[in-house]
Amino acid sequence: ALGTTMVVDLRPGSANSWPERLTVVGSDLYFAAESATAGRELHRLDANGTVSLVKDLTPGSTGTTFDTLAAFGSLLVFSANSGAGLEPHVSDGSAAGTFQLADLNAGAANSLPRDFTTVGGVCVFAAETQALGRELYQTNGTTAGTTLLADLRPGGGSSSPEQLAAIGARVVFTATDDQVGRELFVTDGTGAGTGLLADIYTGL
Numbered sequence: 001a002l003g004t005t006m007v008v009d010l011r012p013g014s015a016n017s018w019p020e021r022l023t024v025v026g027s028d029l030y031f032a033a034e035s036a037t038a039g040r041e042l043h044r045l046d047a048n049g050t051v052s053l054v055k056d057l058t059p060g061s062t063g064t065t066f067d068t069l070a071a072f073g074s075l076l077v078f079s080a081n082s083g084a085g086l087e088p089h090v091s092d093g094s095a096a097g098t099f100q101l102a103d104l105n106a107g108a109a110n111s112l113p114r115d116f117t118t119v120g121g122v123c124v125f126a127a128e129t130q131a132l133g134r135e136l137y138q139t140n141g142t143t144a145g146t147t148l149l150a151d152l153r154p155g156g157g158s159s160s161p162e163q164l165a166a167i168g169a170r171v172v173f174t175a176t177d178d179q180v181g182r183e184l185f186v187t188d189g190t191g192a193g194t195g196l197l198a199d200i201y202t203g204l
Contacts, residue, residue: 008051010035010043019043023069025076028093030054032066039063042078044093054091055098057082070116072123075141077101077116085110088125090141101139101146105129113137117164119171120189124149126161133158136175138189149187150194153177161185172197 010017010033018040019033027047034040035053040063042054057080058064067079067086076091084103088111091098104111104127111127112134118124121140128134132148133156139146152159152175159175169188176182180199187194 007045007049010051021066021069023071023076023078025071025093026074030069030076030078030091032064032069034063037061040066042066042080042091042098054093055095057089057098067112068114068116070123072116072118072139072141077123077125077139077141079113081110084108086112088113088127088137088139088146090139099143101141101143104137104146115162115164115173117166117171119166119187120169122189124164124171124187124189126164128158131156134160136161136173136187136194149189150191152185152194 017033019031022029022031029045031043032040033043038053038056039061041056043051044054045051065081069078078089079086080089082100085108087103088101090101113125113127116123116125122138124136124138126134127137132151135151136149138149159177161173161175164171164173170186172186174182175185183199184197186197
């Protein structure tokens, strides 16, 4: 159609680059796509219409597995496996500023970070470890600032936070604890401000 053109052919010829997980951060568009030389990696389309490889997180043509991409202020936060399982990563659009934030589930095991949601200057998300199960974490975009926010179901049991939704200065989500079962919880991005919002169906 008139006005519709190809931006870039990342894999020249008939091979597919399979661009997916398109995510807008400011005036840039980030996405995962495949090229012949780097495999599946993170790319960026800038305001000038230029597409570039952000970083070859898994050097060589093997490629990186991507799960979730989300905007966090001027940063991109995302879940990817760059050698240590699916773990939280961050990018400011430069190669030097694109890296794994933490190996939450140590070794090759996945922490499966998902539902990245911004509140109060931090990004909260759900992730899992062998020690704590699936719980609520936070990051400020730095390795030191990527930490557990709340262990809502202490021990190895998972509270399994899901459906995170930002509402004003808080994030509301569903989770399970041993006192109320699966109910509505809330966080303002601090440990003290994270807890049960409403026990809608009393009892377990």
